[in-house]
Amino acid sequence: MSIRVLLVDDQALFREGLCTLLSLHEDIEVVGEAGDGQEALAAAVELRPDVVLMDLRMPVLDGVAATRRLREVAPASRVIVVTTFDDDEYVFEGLRAGAVGYLLKDVSSAKLVEAIRAAARGESFLQPSITAKVLAEFSRLEERAAPAPAAALVEPLSEREIEILRLVAAGESNKEIAAQLYIAEGTVKNHVTNILGKLGVRDRTQAALRARELGVL
Numbered sequence: 001m002s003i004r005v006l007l008v009d010d011q012a013l014f015r016e017g018l019c020t021l022l023s024l025h026e027d028i029e030v031v032g033e034a035g036d037g038q039e040a041l042a043a044a045v046e047l048r049p050d051v052v053l054m055d056l057r058m059p060v061l062d063g064v065a066a067t068r069r070l071r072e073v074a075p076a077s078r079v080i081v082v083t084t085f086d087d088d089e090y091v092f093e094g095l096r097a098g099a100v101g102y103l104l105k106d107v108s109s110a111k112l113v114e115a116i117r118a119a120a121r122g123e124s125f126l127q128p129s130i131t132a133k134v135l136a137e138f139s140r141l142e143e144r145a146a147p148a149p150a151a152a153l154v155e156p157l158s159e160r161e162i163e164i165l166r167l168v169a170a171g172e173s174n175k176e177i178a179a180q181l182y183i184a185e186g187t188v189k190n191h192v193t194n195i196l197g198k199l200g201v202r203d204r205t206q207a208a209l210r211a212r213e214l215g216v217l
Helices: 012-022 037-047 063-073 088-097 109-120 128-142 159-169 173-179 186-201 204-214
Strands: 003-008 027-036 051-056 078-084 101-104
Touching: 003 037, 003 109, 012 109, 027 037, 027 063, 027 109, 037 063, 037 128, 051 063, 063 078, 063 088, 063 173, 078 088, 088 101, 088 204, 101 109, 101 128, 109 128, 128 159, 159 173, 159 186, 159 204, 173 186, 186 204
Parallel strands: 003 027, 003 051, 051 078, 078 101
Antiparallel strands: none
């Protein structure tokens, strides 16, 4: 079954290039396009894509606002930001809005396809430069204030879940975590699902941020 993708960018030529590129992969189907955030919301409601590739700077409704609204109108659709901007402000606004991935437009086609497949599996995907920004923000948060105790969780994380959460925060995929811990990939997926539930978040990036706030990591 193909991964259904919605392309959202105000540059028609860029959307056309993405569509051509993604059409080379049998497991990916571009089901629609939108030139701004408002069009993206309407298209997402109608088409129910698995993954939305979202630009940030667009007319009418920008990508951050559109990503935030998508969580309400199409919660099953997972957003990957694809933009030219890597400023901290854009990165964290996009992730806080609910994006599960953040890529720059100079990303290789192989990494883009990998990110789409990861998002469809329920995983997050960040470029190394973006991961570095996220980790740097973790450090700044720790320096600014003492974190709340892990006991703030209604149901505490197990030692294995904390171990897996540390690897998730480092940007490791389920497959990579399974290889490092010598356990089945399906077992990792189950642990990640439990971790998200205990932390009260919907994706891996938010889980890492929440865990830092609680002092789990």
